[in-house]
Amino acid sequence: MTKKQTYSIGELAREFDVTTRTIRFYEDQGLVSPSRRGQTRIYSPADRVTLKLILRGKRLGFSLAESKELIGMYQPQGDNRHQLLALQNKIQQRREQLEQQLRDIHALQLELDDAEQRCVDAMKELEN
Amino acid sequence: MTKKQTYSIGELAREFDVTTRTIRFYEDQGLVSPSRRGQTRIYSPADRVTLKLILRGKRLGFSLAESKELIGMYQPQGDNRHQLLALQNKIQQRREQLEQQLRDIHALQLELDDAEQRCVDAMKELEN
DNA sequence: CCCATTCTTTACGTTAACGTAAACTTCCCC
DNA sequence: GGGGAAGTTTACGTTAACGTAAAGAATGGG
Structure with a gap:
């Protein structure tokens, strides 16, 4: 089977x-x-x-539409070279976007940590 | 100034x-x-x-709408604890999504390498 | 004083990626 | 042979995040 x-x-x-x-x-x-x-x-x-x-x-x-282009690559039909380059450019763009997102997430986490700390502090304050 | x-x-x-x-x-x-x-x-x-x-x-x-929520966090006004947790959950989700994207990009790159290779091979073939 | 910028409000238009509904056929089961 | 379950087509509806256009006020320079 x-x-x-x-x-x-x-x-x-x-x-x-x-x-x-x-x-x-x-x-x-x-x-x-x-x-x-x-x-x-x-x-x-x-x-x-x-x-x-x-x-x-x-x-x-x-x-x-982009995925359609991408999928077209998997049916080799002569000169893919041009489309291949275009696709690689898009991948590269996504890569850069991903890196930006990672930076953004890191910054956000730092701020979250800070907010959390302020939160904890405020609660301690209330306990007194 | x-x-x-x-x-x-x-x-x-x-x-x-x-x-x-x-x-x-x-x-x-x-x-x-x-x-x-x-x-x-x-x-x-x-x-x-x-x-x-x-x-x-x-x-x-x-x-x-999500950003609005997020921005609300920066004006501490009592009990942020609940919203803080909600926000951290969202951050975590984005993190996981980012990791999935990284995996997807890696897979895509492997396929691109393969496509490129087939492309090069095809061109060599034409040169003979 | 006039003209070009930059600002304002109001309001209809747009795009992607489907959702949702109606109305119908086909297949399978007991 | 009745009735789900899953398939079909056609077509209008929806949502987010603005775009675009019209028509008018305010401001500053030459």
């Missing part, structure tokens, strides 16, 4: 914790193109991977 | 690279409350700090 070869929209929705509406929306936007059996959508393992990539893109703050 | 004591909306907009509309919107949402000289808004250094905090919040993915 090897891996599952096809998936229904409901199965994928459950697995990735999104609604079927969401998955259909991605199809509408041209990010996935499942085959059909009659009316019903049949998703392949490749489609499943595509969904995974979309969701990872979302976590990274990519728009659906 | 010490630090500037007041700012116009335009000055702040320029300094933080946002539009005046944006700053007025924040006021509308109750995040800043500049004083007035007639109709005209006059911003204090404290207002300026508030703006900074809002923008940092944005960089961290906080909504304006």
Whole structure:
């Protein structure tokens, strides 16, 4: 018994914790193109991977349009060089944004520590 | 000559690279409350700090409502303990999200390296 | 005094990423 | 064969965070 070869929209929705509406929306936007059996959508393992990539893109703050570009990279079709560079630029931007976020979080934590201290002090004051 | 004591909306907009509309919107949402000289808004250094905090919040993915909460923390007014805990929870969530993003970026980079390699290979192939 | 800036209020418009609802077909089970 | 459960299409609704436009007041320089 090897891996599952096809998936229904409901199965994928459950697995990735999104609604079927969401998955259909991605199809509408041209990010996935499942085959059909009659009316019903049949998703392949490749489609499943595509969904995974979309969701990872979302976590990274990519728009659906950007994720679509990104996913296009995985189907090598001649000269990816240009798109590859564009993509690497975006990754680099995210990296820098991440670093900024880390700095921001650190600053916020320092202020939190300070606020906490003031809070503790105020409570001690009340105990006297 | 010490630090500037007041700012116009335009000055702040320029300094933080946002539009005046944006700053007025924040006021509308109750995040800043500049004083007035007639109709005209006059911003204090404290207002300026508030703006900074809002923008940092944005960089961290906080909504304006969340940033508003956060900013409330800086005016100690009795029992901050509850809000302090809530805020720390949010910080923790952001931290975890950041770590997930870092993992995602690493995975993406590996795939990029792979794509790049395939790209180089394809070009070598063409040279023969 | 006039003109260009900078300010003001009011209010409708926009975008992304879905949510929600209606109305219908298909399939499976007992 | 009745009735869920899961699938389908179509289409209008929603939210956040501003954008954009209109129309008018105030101010400072030449």
